[in-house]
Amino acid sequence: MNIVNKTVLITGANRGIGRALLEEALRRGARKVYAGTRGVLQHSDKRVTPLTLDVTSASQIQQAVKEVDTLDILINNAGIAIYDDLGNLEVLEQTFAVNFFGLLRVTNAFLPLLKRSKGAILNNVSLAGLAPLPIIPSYSTSKAAALNLTQSLRALLADHGVTVHAVVIGPVDTDMNRGFEIPKVAPETAAAGIFDGLEKGEEEIFPDPASHSIAEGWRNGVSKALEREFKAFVPATAARVE
Numbered sequence: 574m575n576i577v578n579k580t581v582l583i584t585g586a587n588r589g590i591g592r593a594l595l596e597e598a599l600r601r602g603a604r605k606v607y608a609g610t611r612g613v614l615q616h617s618d619k620r621v622t623p624l625t626l627d628v629t630s631a632s633q634i635q636q637a638v639k640e641v642d643t644l645d646i647l648i649n650n651a652g653i654a655i656y657d658d659l660g661n662l663e664v665l666e667q668t669f670a671v672n673f674f675g676l677l678r679v680t681n682a683f684l685p686l687l688k689r690s691k692g693a694i695l696n697n698v699s700l701a702g703l704a705p706l707p708i709i710p711s712y713s714t715s716k717a718a719a720l721n722l723t724q725s726l727r728a729l730l731a732d733h734g735v736t737v738h739a740v741v742i743g744p745v746d747t748d749m750n751r752g753f754e755i756p757k758v759a760p761e762t763a764a765a766g767i768f769d770g771l772e773k774g775e776e777e778i779f780p781d782p783a784s785h786s787i788a789e790g791w792r793n794g795v796s797k798a799l800e801r802e803f804k805a806f807v808p809a810t811a812a813r814v815e
Contacts, residue, residue, distance in 0.1 A: 576768065584609040592760070597761070606620055628649075644690060649675075653671045653712070676722070688730075698719045742779075745757055767780045777792065
């Protein structure tokens with residue numbers, strides 16, 4: 574999908590990867606970019622429409638739906654990461670509220686518009702969704718669930734013409750990764766890689782050097798093979814229901 578003249582909604586668009594995605598969408602010729610943030614966002618480009626959008630708030634999600642008339646691309650970027658050891662269930666619940674249930678609630682809310690446009694959904698799931706980073710296990714677990722959710726949505730929405738993509742991103746130089754003393758890419762590099770992957774139609778997008786190094790292994794691996802195999806159950810199940 575080429576995003577020229579497309580309408581894009583990005584959650585968590587106020588900083589880091591989200592802000593870089595906003596700027597990259599404008600650079601590539603998006604017609605309108607809805608910037609979902611929990612706080613106030615000001616932008617000089619008239620193509621940007623700020624949305625007050627806490628993905629854990631059902632009322633804010635519904636209000637955002639009322640403000641968006643058309644939508645081609647939904648980017649579920651909002652996320653949180655908390656250092657923990659799984660000893661506090663409140664941390665796990667808080668993380669899942671944003672990284673999993675928030676993603677699903679936003680997706681479900683905007684699905685009618687995406688079905689109408691035969692659009693695309695991009696979910697930021699992280700390398701930690703493939704293998705856990707033990708110092709942030711709640712985050713890792715939520716991203717693994719988000720990856721499985723992405724695969725499920727991909728199969729369920731295929732007949733509606735909506736494509737669903739997992740952004741398997743590596744370390745990016747953002748506030749979230751400030752405590753990690755490891756090589757990181759700039760948010761702008763990651764954002765460009767994400768849109769490149771979308772334009773190529775990649776189901777899993779590996780937008781940076783760290784994630785790209787495992788791309789071939791993932792695409793030829795057993796997990797991807799099982800996803801393709803299990804997808805065959807969707808039309809069979811639909812037929813039985815009908």
